[in-house]
Amino acid sequence: MSSRIDLGPKPRLGYTDSRLLRAxxxxxxxxxxxxxxxxxxxxxxxxxxxxxxxxxxxxxxxxxxxxxxxxxxxxxxxxxxxxxxxxxxxxxxxxxxxxxxxxxxxxxxxxxxxxxxxxxxxxxxxxxxxxxxxxxxxxxxxxHRFCANCGAPTDVTDAGWRRDCPACKAQHFPRTDPVVIMLAVDGDRCLLGRSPRFAPTMWSCLAGFVEPGESMEDAVRRETLEEAGIACGRVRYFATQPWPFPMSLMIGCHAQALSRDITVDRDELEDARWFSRDEAAQMLTRRHPDGLTTPPGVAIAYHIIRSWVEDGIEFD
Missing domain, CATH: 3.90.79 (Nucleoside Triphosphate Pyrophosphohydrolase)
Known part of the structure; x- marks a missing residue:
């Protein structure tokens, strides 16, 4: 990896570092x-x-x-x-x-x-x-106003943190959906994709839900292979971010790319391609010659990409 790139002050990752004591x-x-x-x-x-x-x-x-x-x-x-x-x-x-x-x-x-x-x-x-x-x-x-077990209306308890079924006595709790969001890296190149839902200039990390019985690392490899046809080896954890759209936890990772040829799943992505480290730096700072951008600083994708651009990733 080449010398460190300094992108200036780092924005705060959104929805994190809560001051609240949940009590x-x-x-x-x-x-x-x-x-x-x-x-x-x-x-x-x-x-x-x-x-x-x-x-x-x-x-x-x-x-x-x-x-x-x-x-x-x-x-x-x-x-x-x-x-x-x-x-x-x-x-x-x-x-x-x-x-x-x-x-x-x-x-x-x-x-x-x-x-x-x-x-x-x-x-x-x-x-x-x-x-x-x-x-x-x-x-x-x-x-979740009705019981998933028997269909009866449920009652709010525990100051809003549980719903109880008066008919079958089942208890229901809020759940968080784990989602992996990852940057596949091949030396001085990274893999970014475009969803049809994105703003026209934006490219971002690939992402997908963790399936039952699946580890975080396996989900990273599966989603990258499914969406872009890229096989990955080692996976490094980066950070997490609550993502209330509606109630997910984004698990940020970097992944070691083992293959190079992209095959895009058009049901999931509009496009995917490799970007150089310099290009990614230009996208983060909104200075790309083609006007391409990354997600804003409140999103974990920005920080995953920025971490690789500034410091590189070692998988050994």
Missing amino acids: AELRRDGASIAALAADPRAACYVVGGELIVLTKAEPASNPLFSVSQASTLGTPGEMIFLGLDDGAPRFGFGLAPQSAEALKERGDLVVTDLRSIAVQGLVEADHLPPIAEAKAVLHWHTR
């Missing part, structure tokens, strides 16, 4: 949760389907509402306990999607999706992890 031991104590909700310091992140509600402000909007304020915004759904921020209780407050949509008419509010909030920096970065937590768990509630 899971309090979830089963209904009296404690009620007292926390009544605490004058208590505040809510308001989520309506894919929309997050913010109070318009400069330089950053405020995503926190008091419990009483949140209750006036529209038809309420579940309220879940997220944790404590320096002792101050934090909750996720669910709104009916149509209520959140109607709030777009208010001039004092910003109502938009979480991806836009993160990419555009509409709130302070410390708010992104608890908003992601709230969005993921509230989304789970909207899709």
